[in-house]
Amino acid sequence: xxxxxxxxxxxxDLLLVTVPPDPDDETVSALQEQVLRAMAQHEAxxxxxxxxxxxxxxxxxxRTVAETVxxxxxxxxxxxxxxxxxxxxxxxxxxxxxxxNSLTALNVDRALDLLNAAPxxxxxx
Amino acid sequence: MKEEMNTPSKSPATVLGSEDSFxxxxxxxxxxxxxxxxxxxxxxxxxxxxxxIKGYRAEEIIGxxxxxxxxxxxxxxxxxxxxxxxxxKDGRFEDEGWRVRKDGQQxxxxxxxxxxxxxxxxxxxxxxxxxxxxxxxxxxxxxxxxSKEIMELSTPVMQVWQGVVVAPLIGSLDSNRTQQFMERxxxxxxxTNSPVALVDIMGVPTIDTQTAQHLVETISAVRLLGxxxxxxxxxxxxxxxxxxxGIDLSGIMTRASLSAGLQVxxxxxxxxxxxxxxxx
Amino acid sequence: xxxxxxxxxxxxxxxxxDIVMARKVVxxxxxxxxFGLTDVTRIVTAASELTRNIxxxxxxxxxxxxxxxxxxxxxxxxxxxxQGPGIPDIEKAMEPGxxxxxxxxxxxxGSKRLMDELTIESTVGKGTTVVVRxxxxx
Numbered sequence: 001x002x003x004x005x006x007x008x009x010x011x012x013d014l015l016l017v018t019v020p021p022d023p024d025d026e027t028v029s030a031l032q033e034q035v036l037r038a039m040a041q042h043e044a045x046x047x048x049x050x051x052x053x054x055x056x057x058x059x060x061x062x063r064t065v066a067e068t069v070x071x072x073x074x075x076x077x078x079x080x081x082x083x084x085x086x087x088x089x090x091x092x093x094x095x096x097x098x099x100x101n102s103l104t105a106l107n108v109d110r111a112l113d114l115l116n117a118a119p120x121x122x123x124x125x
Numbered sequence: 126m127k128e129e130m131n132t133p134s135k136s137p138a139t140v141l142g143s144e145d146s147f148x149x150x151x152x153x154x155x156x157x158x159x160x161x162x163x164x165x166x167x168x169x170x171x172x173x174x175x176x177x178i179k180g181y182r183a184e185e186i187i188g189x190x191x192x193x194x195x196x197x198x199x200x201x202x203x204x205x206x207x208x209x210x211x212x213x214k215d216g217r218f219e220d221e222g223w224r225v226r227k228d229g230q231q232x233x234x235x236x237x238x239x240x241x242x243x244x245x246x247x248x249x250x251x252x253x254x255x256x257x258x259x260x261x262x263x264x265x266x267x268x269x270x271x272s273k274e275i276m277e278l279s280t281p282v283m284q285v286w287q288g289v290v291v292a293p294l295i296g297s298l299d300s301n302r303t304q305q306f307m308e309r310x311x312x313x314x315x316x317t318n319s320p321v322a323l324v325d326i327m328g329v330p331t332i333d334t335q336t337a338q339h340l341v342e343t344i345s346a347v348r349l350l351g352x353x354x355x356x357x358x359x360x361x362x363x364x365x366x367x368x369x370x371g372i373d374l375s376g377i378m379t380r381a382s383l384s385a386g387l388q389v390x391x392x393x394x395x396x397x398x399x400x401x402x403x404x405x
Numbered sequence: 406x407x408x409x410x411x412x413x414x415x416x417x418x419x420x421x422x423d424i425v426m427a428r429k430v431v432x433x434x435x436x437x438x439x440f441g442l443t444d445v446t447r448i449v450t451a452a453s454e455l456t457r458n459i460x461x462x463x464x465x466x467x468x469x470x471x472x473x474x475x476x477x478x479x480x481x482x483x484x485x486x487x488q489g490p491g492i493p494d495i496e497k498a499m500e501p502g503x504x505x506x507x508x509x510x511x512x513x514x515g516s517k518r519l520m521d522e523l524t525i526e527s528t529v530g531k532g533t534t535v536v537v538r539x540x541x542x543x
Binding site: 022023024025026055056057058059060085086087088090091092094095096097 | 421422424425428429432442443445446447449450453454457501512514515516518519
């Protein structure tokens with residue numbers, strides 16, 4: 001039931017995943033599973049996590065995201081976190097969270113540009 | 126302070142005799158409350174200035190204890206007694222603080238209490254000169270408040286180009302102010318969809334570990350959004366301090382001037398400034 | 406603040422899904438009280454961390470919230486109470502990165518940074534009470 005709220009969209013060789021606004025732990029874990037399965041299935045070279053509607057990024061969520069970025073990396077893909085809200089960015093920084101080696105972008109458009117540009121990303125967090 | 130200080134062509138002392146003229150001077154002085162207290166602090170003399178400043182007429186107050194001029198908080202601290210003690214010991218005591226008028230209103234007073242001793246050095250009483258500095262105090266408080274407000278409001282975040290915002294930081298940065306700044310900067314980056322933010326610290330007088338930490342935090346938060354900060358206006362003194370404090374700014378783009386920072390912003394956005402004059 | 410709004414409430418934590426529900430309760434309370442969006446996010450995030458701590462370490466517990474008034478400013482107080490195993494070394498638990506469970510070790514120190522005040526009382530074998538407060542910035 002939880003996994004229904006996540007949509008994984010394939011855009012050429014990229015995946016676009018829209019994260020729901022206030023996911024519970026189960027949904028967050030399901031998201032990781034689904035993303036990894038889709039990565040394998042489509043042999044995607046990159047992943048855009050659209051978090052523009054996410055209201056709360058706590059340590060569990062952040063850890064799962066960081067892990068996912070790492071796992072996607074092992075499968076040869078790069079991840080861009082797109083559209084983090086200003087309030088969430090301030091809070092996460094103050095909480096001491098990092099999102100691993102993820103690239104970041106102001107919105108999905110820029111994230112797609114970033115992944116379609118040269119393979120070596122410069123904006124690492 | 127006005128007419129009393131003027132020197133007429135004929136000195137009043139020569140007309141009246143020095144003691145009388147001195148008494149007149151004291152009695153008529155309107156800008157200063159000049160009073161005498163006996164050894165235990167009861168009012169022994171009163172002048173026009175005292176009536177104007179404190180609101181009591183001479184017949185109402187002579188013989189009363191001078192502690193009635195103090196607010197409750199000062200009485201609790203035992204300030205009236207301390208003033209007399211200090212004046213008796215050192216000859217003179219000066220203080221600034223709130224005092225109370227007859228109608229209960231408070232005024233900001235400069236007070237000088239001096240010990241009065243006779244020829245043998247025996248303490249006879251005290252003189253007390255009080256000035257009403259309420260207006261000056263109010264002006265000071267107002268200036269303090271205004272400068273605080275200016276400090277808080279003075280961090281505009283301006284969009285200077287499509288995709289570039291500039292935030293000039295001015296004055297000292299405490300954690301509360303930095304937090305507000307961080308929120309405003311991030312909000313503006315999202316609103317204007319700007320991948321580059323130039324944070325100019327030219328106007329920051331000094332930087333300490335905590336301020337630097339706040340800056341680093343702000344820069345990390347901006348990165349989470351998908352934008353990047355170029356720290357500009359890094360003066361030599363600030364650069365020295367940052368290195369001496371051991372603050373790690375590696376991975377953070379810094380430039381000495383705002384214009385150099387703008388160039389970096391253009392590079393990031395893959396923009397080029399071209400002269401219209403084709404001959405160059 | 407509307408006089409008709411409740412000034413306190415409580416919420417029981419018994420399942421993982423209650424972490425999301427607790428966030429919602431706290432978000433509503435903080436928003437109603439008039440906190441700005443970033444402060445609401447801070448408070449909700451701290452509540453999420455502390456609720457998850459209860460669920461992970463004690464399995465169940467209670468969160469109380471109430472509106473504070475210091476005379477000059479309003480604030481929100483959240484109390485997280487459980488009858489779990491307790492924290493043997495509170496000082497250590499407040500160090501970033503220290504965790505005995507599944508967490509990142511960010512819960513307690515992170516919540517302290519997000520809130521204005523955080524106090525812990527804990528007895529091993531009896532339980533833990535964490536109180537956090539956030540005051541409204543002028």
